[in-house]
Amino acid sequence: MDFQLKTLSTAQAATEKADALIVLVAAGTSLTPGDVLGSLIAQARKAGDLADKAGKTLALYRPSGVAAPRVLLVSIGDGLPASVRSAVIAAVNAAKAANPKRAAVVFAQPVDAAGLAAAVLATADASYVYTTTKSKAEPRTLRQVVMGVADAEALRAPFDRACATVAGIELAKEWGNRPGNHSTPTLLAEAAQGLAKLPNIKCEVLGPKEVAKLGMGSFAAVSQGSSEPLRFIVLRYQGAPKSQAPVVLVGKGITFDTGGVSLKPAAEMDEMKFDMCGAASVLGVFRALGDIQPAINVVGLVPSCENMNDGRALKPGDVVTSMSGQTIEVLNTDAEGRLILCDALTYAKRFEPAAVIDIATLTGACVVALGGVRSGLFSADDTLAAALESAGEAAQDRCWRMPLDDEYAEGLKTNFADVANIAGRAGGAITAAKFLQRFASDYPWAHLDIAGTAWKSGAAKGSTGRPVGLLLGYLLARGAGPVPAGTKAAEPKAKSAKARAAK
Structure with missing residues (x-):
């Protein structure tokens, strides 16, 4: 356009x-x-x-x-x-x-x-x-x-930001709408690598060997039933000095979700191509950042794989070991999003982030709670939660803060591991967030459950591109100034991710 x-x-x-x-x-x-x-x-x-x-x-x-x-x-x-x-x-x-x-x-x-x-x-x-x-x-x-x-020049800057936001939203829509065979983890990674052509953006992609060496046993377990190899995408935008702590965005990238052994009903299973809309929103944000060039640092992490069935697939009752060292009993293989996100949340710690926000089409329970109007927001950090709520209101990409009382985590207890991946039916969106919270205790963290807002069903079936607007509004509020002269694309603090994985 x-x-x-x-x-x-x-x-x-x-x-x-x-x-x-x-x-x-x-x-x-x-x-x-x-x-x-x-x-x-x-x-x-x-x-x-x-x-x-x-x-x-x-x-x-x-x-x-x-x-x-x-x-x-x-x-x-x-x-x-x-x-x-x-x-x-x-x-x-x-x-x-x-x-x-x-x-x-x-x-x-x-x-x-x-x-x-x-x-x-x-x-x-x-x-x-x-x-x-x-x-x-x-x-x-x-x-x-x-x-x-009435006065074009007075509105030039917000107009340019709006156009960049459109580019980001439409990229998110594009990848959300593509069917699973046209949006594999490999293809999604190639799309991310294409973003590195934009100023101040770099991209690194890790494969199964690097992920295994990092100890991401939970992420790897979800992918083991698919013939499509997993990809762990690391995007970096540096618009500020390296000394400024980045905001890390973590996007769920399940490019197709059958539910695994805990197989989903056939009706509307085609819509599980949208299960990577969290990942698509991260790509969309970086597409917009490449145009806007704000004076901030942002890292994007996308664990991407399929959740499929074959003789090697993850089974209910299996226990996997996450990158954090915590063991997880998998009671339902269809609760796979939290299994890939938890390892990405642990990985995020190495960036010493100012904040970490994960974005995921995580639970049907959030759809029941909030419908398709507002995304679910979970955070124990009042400042971060308020900033995201404000950004959502301004962008007309609204969210609603949900509780995180410790009592909701009781159902995640198990006799066979440190934590189970599901609790009971009651409060399912909250118990999923409580699971993720275990892996995000070292930094300000928020979780956006976009299961109800990332796409529409019926005659208007298609990706909405949400919550690109919300995320951009939050990031731009942190630093709206121009990129400092001489700023280069973000470098890892030490060795590359692949080199660190080889340790």
């Missing part, structure tokens, strides 16, 4: 050449007398054809004095980002029927950075089309969008 930012009043917008012109009108907006579009809006309001409720639209065809053949007057209600988003999605969906290639989205009144970002993200979301595995794909018809505001 090619976005452009221009200074456009409603009078100027009337002369803008586009296949479709979308005019966003807030409640109570006073328009310039004599302005063609302003007069059309005033007449529509007076006739009751353009209500102030966000998302209400009025379509006009070749109105006199307007260059664009199709005009959509759209109410954005109170003008808040959520209202802008819902209005723009409605407008773009309405405009798509005419297959426009170039559109102009113009605010009829001044807009702030948050409102503009909401419009950019909503336009991209509503026009996104997945084509990778279609033989006769119909590509995205809307290819160029002009965003018209």
Whole structure:
């Protein structure tokens, strides 16, 4: 998607050449007398054809004095980002029927950075089309969008950030939407390596031998039933001096999940291609960081494998040894995400992180608790939790903080290992988080359960790209300045990961 930012009043917008012109009108907006579009809006309001409720639209065809053949007057209600988003999605969906290639989205009144970002993200979301595995794909018809505001230069920086966020979200969508045979651990690692072409990003990929030497017995056990070799992806973005502690993002990368021996029901099992959306969100964040170049350090860790069945597959009752040395009794092989994440959380310690956030499509219980509106947030660190909640609200990529009382861990006790990988049905999202918490005691940690928000089912089936927006908002709030001159891509503190694994 090619976005452009221009200074456009409603009078100027009337002369803008586009296949479709979308005019966003807030409640109570006073328009310039004599302005063609302003007069059309005033007449529509007076006739009751353009209500102030966000998302209400009025379509006009070749109105006199307007260059664009199709005009959509759209109410954005109170003008808040959520209202802008819902209005723009409605407008773009309405405009798509005419297959426009170039559109102009113009605010009829001044807009702030948050409102503009909401419009950019909503336009991209509503026009996104997945084509990778279609033989006769119909590509995205809307290819160029002009965003018209009262003062383009004043909003240039937030506009650029919004465009970078779109690139990150769409990368996450792309890999989330790909079927399992087009998104293996090896292919996912190659996508991560491609990100190293961006400034200040480096990528290292570890295979089964390196993972075994690191002692990641829990991660390796999940992959042993698949013919596809596991990959452990290490991404580094360095936009600040090496002395600044990084934020580590850990993304669950199960590229397909059958449930293993604890086999899932056949119905909707195809959607288990989305079980790597946590990993996809980490790739999406790094894609955006490569464009934005903020003055922060970020590490991305992606343990990636398939959870499949053969004669070597992990069995219920097996006991595995994690990288931390803790032993785990596997009572259910379909609770595999926590088994790969726990080793990545232990690995994260070597970066002496300022914070670690894991992102995973972890539990159906979180879907039951929160549905598809908010991601589940778990953290014992109030400061970190508050920062993530705030970032989610600002990005309209919301989360909800869940409890982590110690009593929830009682069900993880077992007679045969240090911990079991599941407890009972009650509070399943919380007990999963309590399991992960055992491996994240050395740094501020948060867990995002995105099982309900990472993709949609039904007619709208597809990846949402969440929580790329939330994560970027959190990271950018930590350091929004430019990259210091002379900063190079992050280097490991000592030897490379492969060299350390060889010890």
